[in-house]
Amino acid sequence: MARDAVPGEPAGLRTEGDAAPSEGRVFAFRAGVFDDANLRRALTRIAHEIVERNQGADDVVLVGLYTRGVVLARRLSTAIQAFEGVEVPVGTLDASFFRDDIGLRAVRPLGPTEVPTDVTGKVVVLVDDVLYTGRTARAALDALVDIGRPRSVQLAVLVDRGHRELPIRADYVGKNLPTKTVEDVRVRLGEIDGGVDAVEIWGPADAPEGGQ
Amino acid sequence: MKHLLSVGDLGGRAGIEELLDRSESFLEVTRRDIPKVPALRGKTVVTLFYEDSTRTRISFETAARRLSADTMNFSVSTSSVRKGESLLDTVRTIESMGIDAIVVRHGSAGAPHRIAQETDASVVNAGDGRHEHPTQALLDAFTLRRHRGPSLDGFRVAIVGDIRHSRVARSGARVWAELGCEVTLVGPPTLLPESLEGWPAVATHDLDAVLEQTDLVYLLRIQNERISEALFPSTREYRSRWGLTEARAARLKPDTLVMHPGPMNRGVEIADEVADSARSLVTEQVANGVAVRMAVLYAILGSGGPVV
Numbered sequence A: 001m002a003r004d005a006v007p008g009e010p011a012g013l014r015t016e017g018d019a020a021p022s023e024g025r026v027f028a029f030r031a032g033v034f035d036d037a038n039l040r041r042a043l044t045r046i047a048h049e050i051v052e053r054n055q056g057a058d059d060v061v062l063v064g065l066y067t068r069g070v071v072l073a074r075r076l077s078t079a080i081q082a083f084e085g086v087e088v089p090v091g092t093l094d095a096s097f098f099r100d101d102i103g104l105r106a107v108r109p110l111g112p113t114e115v116p117t118d119v120t121g122k123v124v125v126l127v128d129d130v131l132y133t134g135r136t137a138r139a140a141l142d143a144l145v146d147i148g149r150p151r152s153v154q155l156a157v158l159v160d161r162g163h164r165e166l167p168i169r170a171d172y173v174g175k176n177l178p179t180k181t182v183e184d185v186r187v188r189l190g191e192i193d194g195g196v197d198a199v200e201i202w203g204p205a206d207a208p209e210g211g212q
Numbered sequence B: 001m002k003h004l005l006s007v008g009d010l011g012g013r014a015g016i017e018e019l020l021d022r023s024e025s026f027l028e029v030t031r032r033d034i035p036k037v038p039a040l041r042g043k044t045v046v047t048l049f050y051e052d053s054t055r056t057r058i059s060f061e062t063a064a065r066r067l068s069a070d071t072m073n074f075s076v077s078t079s080s081v082r083k084g085e086s087l088l089d090t091v092r093t094i095e096s097m098g099i100d101a102i103v104v105r106h107g108s109a110g111a112p113h114r115i116a117q118e119t120d121a122s123v124v125n126a127g128d129g130r131h132e133h134p135t136q137a138l139l140d141a142f143t144l145r146r147h148r149g150p151s152l153d154g155f156r157v158a159i160v161g162d163i164r165h166s167r168v169a170r171s172g173a174r175v176w177a178e179l180g181c182e183v184t185l186v187g188p189p190t191l192l193p194e195s196l197e198g199w200p201a202v203a204t205h206d207l208d209a210v211l212e213q214t215d216l217v218y219l220l221r222i223q224n225e226r227i228s229e230a231l232f233p234s235t236r237e238y239r240s241r242w243g244l245t246e247a248r249a250a251r252l253k254p255d256t257l258v259m260h261p262g263p264m265n266r267g268v269e270i271a272d273e274v275a276d277s278a279r280s281l282v283t284e285q286v287a288n289g290v291a292v293r294m295a296v297l298y299a300i301l302g303s304g305g306p307v308v
Helices: A036-053 A068-084 A135-145 B012-030 B054-066 B087-095 B111-118 B134-148 B167-178 B207-213 B235-242 B246-251 B282-301
Strands: A026-034 A060-065 A090-093 A123-131 A152-160 A172-176 A184-188 A198-204 B044-049 B070-075 B101-106 B122-128 B156-160 B182-186 B202-204 B216-219 B257-259
Touching: A026 A036, A026 A172, A036 A068, A036 A152, A036 A172, A036 A198, A060 A068, A060 A135, A068 A090, A068 A123, A068 A152, A090 A135, A123 A135, A123 A184, A135 A152, A152 A184, B012 B054, B012 B134, B012 B167, B012 B282, B044 B054, B044 B087, B054 B070, B054 B101, B054 B122, B054 B134, B054 B282, B070 B087, B087 B101, B087 B111, B101 B111, B101 B282, B111 B122, B122 B134, B122 B282, B134 B167, B134 B257, B134 B282, B156 B167, B156 B207, B167 B182, B182 B207, B202 B207, B207 B246, B257 B282
Parallel strands: A060 A090, A060 A123, A123 A152, A152 A172, B044 B070, B044 B101, B101 B122, B156 B182, B156 B216, B182 B202, B216 B257
Antiparallel strands: A026 A198, A184 A198
16 A cells, blocks of 8 residues: 655644654655544444443543544544433543643644533543653643542543653553654544544655664 | 734734634633643743833733743833833843843834844833834734634724824734725824825725724724824814714614724713623723733743744
């Protein structure tokens, strides 16, 4: 499945959170991780795991991290509604202003933080697409403190690509994906990016595959 | 963006629109139960005001604090400026305390530019003489966009009052025009600019002739000292020809909006009933001012590179 090398940052094909190493380099497709069917199954499994672990969905609030975590949180809510018959509230969280790299790079606000219900005493499941350094999740935990005091906070991610820089782990993982730091995990979701859902690994076009 | 000295620093229409889009995120922060984020923790912002202005200074200080920056207030009446310290000596003194941004208001046009040349800190122009007041223009555009936006193309704005002495009008006209609005300046001949060179606008003396085609009436404060300068005969005469009275407001289109940068002279440029009517956005302008100034401070101090 060879593809042409393209300049670093095709619109809507990367995650805004933890800095991806692609700036200014030419990146090429390396491998597909999920197609739309795999992705749907992974999300369905995570939805079941959330309900199983929390013995129902009554106290659960899903909070999506911008940008793609918001879409994933909505999909998880829809899935839980389908098999459990419970409407799980979905909130959105922009952790940008709580990041520790403001001033080191251009950190842009991504969207309004809106949590439609009081989270105090509830189980908040933070949802993001890719877990990498853990710095976005750290910032999100800080942002959450200002919103309320949940009974517990859990983390659901579509892909855990490793290379953590903080003591953070995910409770629900779509796929553990060993990557190199020079590579980029690109998530495409129809609601935001158009087209068919996909998760792909891209790497520098000038470095040999498996290099570095 | 290192400094915000004039509307020209904003990067044209695209830069202005990006800043206004981002101000939405900051507005949302100001509405939280805990309206404070740690984005500019460790930064220090000084307000250096050579002219009285309670609302603009408080708006900037509130914006800085909502971003967790420290604020210092250097007000002229209590400072060594009274003892004759020069502008640049004052700036050097402040700078040596280790600050990151200076928000300046000064009676002389160009004072913020001069300060920016002399300091490593970022400088934000909070009004210089008759020259510019860019954050006022931004918060006005932000307020209008929330009601009629995001596109303001073809929107007809009438700026009414003392255009000639107004930095609000000058910055406002530039921002409105960048966003695609058609700007008309309205006022007595003595209060209109001597030349329209550099103004992206047309001018008229006849408010009644433009009322019915206008989408936004932007009223400027009439300063009583202009009467002593004989630029218009009396407040009563001004009101009868250029004041937005109830009768004039009744001729506006139903969805025409009214703004005023404050403080208002009720009964002169704006009637009580109009100032408090549903079409008046005056109190919203003040609330939005904090969010827009947060966006400006964040763009200057939190960007880590060229953002706007």
